[in-house]
Amino acid sequence: MELTVNGVSREIDVEEDMPLLWALRDELGIKGPKYGCGVGQCGACSVLIDGELARSCQVAAVDVWGEVTTIEGLGTPDSRHAVQEAWIAHQVAQCGYCQSGQIVAATALLAENPAPTDEEIDDAMSGNLCRCGTYPRIREAVKTAAKSLQET
The missing domain is CATH 3.10.20.30 (Beta-grasp domain)
Known part of the structure; x- marks a missing residue:
């Protein structure tokens, strides 16, 4: 195939x-x-x-x-996607295991909703679990990425 x-x-x-x-x-x-x-x-x-x-x-x-x-x-080390940049800026990852799925989910959210509220971010990201509990940083990173994508 x-x-x-x-x-x-x-x-x-x-x-x-x-x-x-x-x-x-x-x-x-x-x-x-x-x-x-x-x-x-x-x-x-x-x-x-x-x-x-x-x-x-x-x-x-x-x-x-x-x-x-x-x-x-989504991006390369030399040209990261806005969501990847926001993840780095907010130091979201601790163990990092879930982060590729988190970043992909955030990218899908922002493609559908370029200016989500906190509640919309929480709802959209609720299907991605993080054992380290970095949810507040995830929310802030999504908001930063949204702003960055709106500026381009």
Whole structure:
């Protein structure tokens, strides 16, 4: 099957029931999406499929309906996405395990709602769990990214 990830079309041969998460990590070597729970509850495996937030542990790779974007496709070390810059500025990450999913979810939120309220941020990000409890910094980083994106 053909899978387009981060703008690159790749041919992979996977079982019909292989979750996208494992196709990304094991077949394509893309390690940004993480395994957290395997049941779509923690958000560590979050990716965008045609700009729509998806839990890659819950989508079979063969059922992907469009281009997949992982955290690796949002920016580069030399040209970070506004959300990535805001995460750094607010020192959001502690252990960092959930952060790729958090950043992808925040990117999806801001694409849909460029000026979210605190409540809208909390609601949108509630599906992404952080064991370190950096939720106040996540909220502030989303607001900073929103402002930055509005200025461009």
